[in-house]
Amino acid sequence: MQAWLLQSSPGDYTRGEIDPGPPGPGRVSVRVVASALNHMDLWLRLGMPKPRVLPMVPGCDAAGVVEAVGTGVSSWAPGDEVVVNPSFACGGCARCLADKSVHCPEWGIMGEHYPGAHAESVVVPAANLVRRPPGLSWEEAASYGLCGLTAYRMLERARLRSGERLLVVGAGGGVGAMAVALGARMGAEVLATSRSASKRQRALELGAREALPTGEDLRLQADVVVDSAGSATWQGSVRALAPGGRLVLCGATGGGRVELNLPRLFFSQHEVIGSTMGTFRQFAELTAMVADGLPVVVDSVHAWSRYPEALARLEAAEQFGKVVLSHSDLAAGRS
Ligand SMILES: [Zn+2]
DSSP states (O other), X not given: OEEEEEOSSSOOEEEEEOOOOSOOTTEEEEEEXXXXXXXXXXXXXXXXXXXXXXXXXXXXXXXXEEEEEOTTOOSOOTTOEEEXXXXXXXXXXXXXXXXXXXXXXXXXXXXXXXXXSSBSEEEEEGGGEEEOOTTOOHHHHTTSHHHHHHHHHHHHHTTOOTTOEEEXXXXXSHHHHHHHHHHHHTTOEEEEEESOHHHHHHHHHTTOSEEEETTSOOOOOEEEEEEOSGGGTHHHHHHTEXXXXXXXXXXXXXXXXXXXXXHHHHHTTOEEEEOOSOOHHHHHHHHHHHHTTOOOOEEEEXXXXXXXXXXXXXXXXXXXXXXXXXXXXXXXXXX
């Protein structure tokens, strides 16, 4: 099959052919109709992280049609329209069964630890599929997985409650936009920051009560702060915590080392919470919310063959929401 491939790490993506083989036991082959970009696509090029196996297919988000199932798979059949939960796990161990699949020994992310979806097909665990929510375009269906799952688990880990004040730092990225929409839906008073005036306007449209420029002394007190930028925004995020506030972090794009003022932490009874991806239950709940109208923000759709152009848009950080590849040009090439 055709795929975008990373042949060396660090390196750059090239179009090539790769044979994923038939799906093994408990696995399903999905013909990808749309796949979305994530910052992982950029980091892989830099060799951070280095793929376990080369060549590596990038792509952490996908929606498509089941084309073949391995032995023991009874829940899916060829022709089913599905969305892939990129938080892979075995689905059968004690941790997976206890809603802790993010701690499964086989846990990993499609497009980081496992081959990704910027290809004709991708082979995934059967447990990682959900039905495509009705009413969503293929591009929307491919856009909520990684960022929505990450944001939803962050808000759960931070125990966000209705009526609390949520600050989303950097609302322009996929996780930030989803955190704004989810926070508003959960009944929180949502404040958002972004460097860009147009992105602040979009955050208001997603349900933020107020949108502020990034980097200002915010002079506010939030019960929960969602931050995916790391050291670049750390000080401002800590200062914005109300007494008893919870700061939840999922990324370090702006740097991974920070200084922690311990007296401030314990006297103010703050919590600093790490979070990554989410569980099968959380993906099912997120999908139900998306089916029920939770907004999915698609920034732009690019033909599969124009992946470099899509990467450039993500790299320029001009997007609001997800940058998506439509695989219709691949399908046209096959017919
Ligand atoms: Zn497991």
